[in-house]
Amino acid sequence: MTNQFFKNIKQQAVRFTSLLIVGAVVSACGAPINPQTLEVTRIVEVTKVVSPASINQVKPTPTNSPYANNAIEGELEFGDILKKIKERGKVLCGVTTLAPGFAIKDDKGVWKGHDVDICKALAAAVFGDITKVEIKPAIGINKLRDLHNGEFDVLIRYSTWTVQHTADLEVEYIIVTYYDGQGVIANKSKGFKTLADLKGKPVCVTIFTTAEWNMADKMEELGIEYNPVTFDSPKDAWSAYESGICEAYVNDKSTLATQSAAATKPADHRIMDLTIAKESLGPVVRHGDDQWFDIVKWTYYALWASEEYGVTSKTVDRVWTTSKDPETRRLLGLEGGVAEKLGVDRRWVYNMVKLVGNYQEIWDRNLGPDTPNALPRGLHNLYINGGMQYSPPFRLN
Secondary structure, three states: OHHHHHHHHHHHHHHEEEEEEOOOOEOOOOOEOOOOOEEEEEOOOEEOOOOOOEEOOOOOOOOOOOOOOOOOOOOOOOOHHHHHHHHHOOEEEEEOOOOOOOOEEOOOOOEEOHHHHHHHHHHHHHHOOOOOEEEEEOOOOOHHHHHHOOOOOEEEEEEEOOHHHHHHHOEEEOOOOEEEEEEEEEEHHHOOOOHHHHOOOEEEEEOOOHHHHHHHHHHHHHOOOOEEEEEOOHHHHHHHHHOOOOOEEEEEHHHHHHHHHOOOOHHHEEEOOOOOEEEEEEEEEEOOOHHHHHHHHHHHHHHHHHHHOOOOOOOHHHHHHHOOOHHHHHHOOOOOOHHHHHOOOOOHHHHHHHHOOOHHHHHHHHOOOOOOOOOOOHHHOEHHHOOOEOOOOOOOO
């Protein structure tokens, strides 16, 4: 099996400029061989395949969270974060860098994507200026700890909502904004259709994540023995899968879709028609500052409500001057006092819609049918269109 594995690796060298063995590789039958690392440099981009964080044996026990029994001391009071943001002059916004369409730098080093636009909307809400934001990659298992310690003011659509994260690190999940599910991707040539097809196969997954634990739970439930190959970051896990170290890769379906769209050969990959577990994603802030919690939450509500009431970046000026609908006028800050209650300028919704667009504009620009990702909106539609996005009324009484 070992000779055949290296024969397969050699065949892959056609599309690589160099192949250097320096870490750990898994044989085709799933058994670990001598520790080695595979570093790969592609013709069009440089991708490093790091050695796995661990190679678990059959019937694995999920790793314990590094957050367990290790809460960080320190309390915030109402208004602390907004005060610090204004003094700093910018919002520190954490995003995943793995999924094109959600957050990625273009060839000129400019951040673009769905999550980036939400960050810009927050900057528009606080400053009336979408340039007053710093997009920061939130990578690996320490992202929630970094949030608590002030490296970020908010994490956007990044981490799965769990009780442990909330309790151990004193962070707050504000609202579910993305209804995802955990899935599995594999090369079409493998012909995998069910989890039973992964019996005895090496599967790449990120350590200390719900993806790792959910996969272990499901495979144990089904009585299927497999070999999880764990990495410290999703980027490393994906690179290892794409280079052939693993037979399959596990992550949220939205991430799998955007990663495969940006793969070297997108048509070679297929997301299996199954959902391992629910993945409720949304923004996270540090516990204790209810003002900042509310500003982030109502920013999403404002983007959804703007879509519902037909307020777009192209129509907002006309609606601002001509609308007589009380709810639309309250939304835009023309009456009602919602902005004052939140502690932002009364034109905060006008600014974000004018400069970024409503939620439909954000979705279509980054994930819609005219993009490489072409994700169906599904549950992310407004409630009036059969989805789950629902904004409360913009009123104080």
